[in-house]
Amino acid sequence: xxxxxxxxxxxxxxxxxxxxxxxxxxxxxxxxxxxxxxxxxxxxxxxxxxxxxxxxxxxxxxxxxxxxxxxxxxxxxxxxxxxxxxxxxxxxxxxxxxxxxxxxxxxxxxxxxxxxxxxxxxxxxxxxxxxxxxxxxxxxxxxxxxxxxxxxxxxxxxxxxxxxxxxxxxxxxxxxxxxxxxxxxxxxxxxxxxxxxxxxxxxxxxxxxxxxxxxxxxxxxxxxxxxxxxxxxxxxxxxxxxxxxxxxxxxxxxxxxxxxxxxxxxxxxxxxxxxxxxxxxxxxxxxxxxx
Numbered sequence: 542x543x544x545x546x547x548x549x550x551x552x553x554x555x556x557x558x559x560x561x562x563x564x565x566x567x568x569x570x571x572x573x574x575x576x577x578x579x580x581x582x583x584x585x586x587x588x589x590x591x592x593x594x595x596x597x598x599x600x601x602x603x604x605x606x607x608x609x610x611x612x613x614x615x616x617x618x619x620x621x622x623x624x625x626x627x628x629x630x631x632x633x634x635x636x637x638x639x640x641x642x643x644x645x646x647x648x649x650x651x652x653x654x655x656x657x658x659x660x661x662x663x664x665x666x667x668x669x670x671x672x673x674x675x676x677x678x679x680x681x682x683x684x685x686x687x688x689x690x691x692x693x694x695x696x697x698x699x700x701x702x703x704x705x706x707x708x709x710x711x712x713x714x715x716x717x718x719x720x721x722x723x724x725x726x727x728x729x730x731x732x733x734x735x736x737x738x739x740x741x742x743x744x745x746x747x748x749x750x751x752x753x754x755x756x757x758x759x760x761x762x763x764x765x766x767x768x769x770x771x772x773x774x775x776x777x778x779x780x781x782x783x784x785x786x787x788x789x790x791x792x793x794x795x796x797x798x799x800x801x802x803x804x805x806x807x808x809x810x811x812x813x814x815x816x817x818x819x820x821x822x823x824x825x826x827x828x829x830x831x832x
Contacts, residue, residue: 543622544622544623546617546622547617547620547622547623548617548623548627548631550616550617550622551593551596551597551600551616551617551618551623551628551631551632552592552593552596552597552635553592553593553596555809556592556596556809557589557592557593557596559809559812559813560588560592560682560683560686561585561588561589561592561686562812562813562816562817563683563686563687563690563710563812563816564584564585564588564686564687564689564690565585565690565816565820566690566706566815566816566819566820567686567687567688567689567690567691567694567703567706568581568584568690568691568693568694569694569819569820569823569824570691570701570702570703570706570764570768570819570823571690571691571692571693571694571695571697571700571701571703572694572695572700572701573701573768573823573826573827574823574827575823575824575827576693576694577694580645580646580647580693580694581693581694583642583645583646583693584642584643584646584650584689584690584693586639586642587639587640587642587643587646587650587654587689588639588686588689588690590635590636590638590639590642591635591636591639591640591654591657593635594632594633594635594636594639594661595632595636595660595661595664595682597628597631597632597635598628598629598632598633598636598661598662598665599661599664599665600616600617600618600628601618601625601628601629601632602665602666603665604618604619604625604628607619610725612724612725636658636661639654640654640655640658646692646693647692647693647696649688649692649696649697649698650689650692650693653685653688653689653692654689656685657681657682657685660678660681660682660685663678664678664679664682675718675722675736676715676718676719676737679714679715679717679718680711680714680715682714683710683711683713683714684707684710684711686710687703687706687707687710688703688707691703701768702764702767702768705760705763705764705767706764708756708760709757709760709761709764709815712753712754712756712757712760713753713754713757713808713811713812715753716750716753716754716757716808717805717808717809719737719738719746719749719750719753720750720792720801720804720805720808721801721805722736722737722738722746723738723743723746723747723750723792723796723798723801724798724801724802724805725738725798726738726743726746726798737749743796743797743801744793744796746796747789747792747793747796748793750789750792750793750804751786751789751790751792751793754785754786754789754808754811755786755789757785758778758782758785758786759782761778761782761815762775762778762779762782764819765778770819770822770823770826771822771826773818773822774818774819774822777814777818778815778818781811781814781815782811784811785808785811788804788807788808789804791804792804
């Protein structure tokens, strides 16, 4: 049972659940309707396995640092639940299956899969050697996930409002990544790791987080207005955005590690809310038009 628990924890189930919401929302938004079920589920499985592969391989290559960091010392590999070799094999298997699944989809999906292969390795080996690299990698990861959802459903990368959704997703992901840096700023300074938070101070990093999440909030509202998604969508998005901005202001006032930890836990709830109301709105509109 402990081995199963360790294997599951390697894939970061909560992060996986949160991140796949980009794919689902993009698929619905791409055609402003309900996507074909078989390719949709194949694409979903490919995205989920790709995310699990990236996290598992990250834990394998980062196992020595994880052991030294109090926040990550209880992960599956440093805690002894899973051996490094098992994690490496699992990560490779997940990745191979994820890429293979795209061959059952259209050529645009296959292209995305092969372009994305170097991304987890670039993140693992370069993220803390060049300040902006973690941002570049996580932004590209979200971009690929959104474009895959769009390509699966519509056969295009940027139909309808997809460009706006990409801006929303990348802004959110940059903010989330920066919160992680604020959370680890003391450890990074202690180990001479160069991050944006360690370089410009947690206070300024928190201010940047506020700017990024403000952009995401504004864009989510613009999507509702341009896409004519209705008053319910706009109401939910505005309330969620105000809540997010309020939490950001709390972090700006007190940019401490405990506050960053709380913020990191809360922020995915905003993303899930936006993606869920987007999916439900499009679903209901499609069903109502069919009556």
